[in-house]
Amino acid sequence: MTGPRTLVDKIWDDHVVAEDPGAPSVLAIDLHLVHEVTSPQAFTGLRRRGLKVRHPERTVATADHSVPTTPRNLPILDELAAAQVAQLETNCREFDIPLHGLGSPSQGIVHVIGPQLGLTQPGMTIVCGDSHTSTHGAFGALAFGIGTSEVEMVLATQCLLQRRPQTYEVRVDGRLAPGVSAKDVILALLSRIGIAGGTGHVFEYRGEAIEALSMEQRMTICNMSIEGGARAGLIAPDDTTFEYLAGRPHAPQGAAWDDAVARWRALPSDPEAAFDRSVTIDAASLEPMVTYGTNPGMGLPISARVPDPAAAGDDARRRGLEQALAYMDLQPGQALLGQKVDVVFIGSCTNGRISDLRLAAAALKGRHVADGVRMMVVPGSDEVKREAEREGLHEIFRAAGADWREAGCSMCIAMNGDQLSPGQYAVSTSNRNFEGRQGKGGRTFLASPLTAAASAVAGAIADPRLLPGIESLAAVGGR
């Protein structure tokens, strides 16, 4: 491709291995992340065909989805989960793949440890059998989720068959108000374009508000690209990116680092590059966002009221809204503020990083979780946990009456026993509010860590902008 190119074009062009007429491109994959849930059948396939892993040194594994968040010296009680974790260990040993397994100091949610270890780097193609692989796009990498058949293909060939995606510019101009964070930006985008709005596209987030975000906040935004139907979402690498990466265990070092930075600086979209679609959001106009329904596109500014299905444009929308409100047991026209909650969950690959925990702790400091509310704080990785403990955040959580757990996906997906009971309401910093996602019959309000912490104290959905000292809280997260 000649002429002005987008960031996606540049990464794409750099990775095309072969192209037959009529067929998708053969795309080279730089980094393959593997976890216990979507990989076992792929390894079985390799064995059946007598194939090896082509590049174990471009592959890395961890156990995160089904692992308990109880102390690590206890056994995994769920037999199936234990078997799955054991299977991952066997597969990694047999195929020589580095594993950051249970009990290792580098274990954690796959999308938290990749960046943390410096494995995620600008300009790369990154895949994982997990739809939130889009997280890694925060570094200016083309990163997307794949199915298990594709996991097998990448293990065997370090390549995938892909058609060039279309590009979708998401411009966020201006500055965010105190108490409004990256999570609110992405929930606002989803409420605007809907959960299928980005189908067939890759988002490129840009503009003043995006450039001002820390790497962890950028990850929060890219993480939920898939919730808008886009398999990937990315942000041009800049000094914030390089600062984050420098000195991480797998980042280039010495002269290799200088070479890499020079290469990465050429990645941002050319000024004249055109996108297939575009949307602009005014950051200053955003409020904290909360979802009220059963998909992440059903979000509202926190001061808004639940919409009325009768006012929905067409039959399908009305039906969808009715189903969602019935499941959530919410009334049209009711205010979200003040809606009672039973559980507050802070964690996940969306908001389980150290800056998220710092914000939640700052909001909780000197306060207590409301009577009858159960609050769980689950660090995204073992390293996040250690850092939080070094900073004393766990003491703040415990003093506030919250439960401080080991790292994992936990109640984001409710595979490990951490789950809601039927009918319970949760404010959750995770990414999906689908029916039963956090436990059969459980009801989820997605929100930012600040909103979650404020709601835990109030025992009901509460506006984080009313927290004392909110202006200074915004600076707490760090880079």
Add this chain to the structure above:
Amino acid sequence: MARPFAGFASRVIPLPAENVDTDQIVPARFLKATDKSGLAEALFRDWRFEADGSLKEPRFVLDQPDMSGRRILLAGENFGCGSSREHAPWALVSWGIQAVITTSCADIFRTNALKNGLLPIVVDHERHRQLFELLARDPDVELTVDLAAQVVHLPGDEDLPFNVDPFSKLMLLEGTDELGYLLGKSTEIDAWEGRHVARVDTRGPSGTTA
């Protein structure tokens, strides 16, 4: 490796729910299996079964009389959003579904489905509404899916054309898979790798990059 996808005629299962996500198709607690078998039981689990494992009353559509053996699912708008779990198409296929008709389909679900002999058929809103009407009038109407011609035959000689990625179509019709195709590209892959230094080493610090 899938069997070649032949045309077929079948009656239709109506599922007028919008935005059916992969957590509904297969709830996460059924993802602990390390093989692909037994997923038919997990399909739409929480819409079909009470906590004690008994069927919900009124019964979910799959469990109503006369539904077993039907191979076409007419779903509401936008099907398959959410996770990358291939368990979703595995479960649909192991229950017996071979085609899902909807108005849009999530990218990862579509990709996964096509690799497992499950054909997503995307139609426009008007056609979609008409199909539900047709089914309301005649719940036992039989449709014929012809992948080679890319049409669904409706009663009365009406044809409903649909799009499918030409490469996926070829793979489906021949019952071959993409891994075989990729393995056939080893010369090109070797050549590309010869020109590109590895970007990362998962065993240690990354080396010089070209």
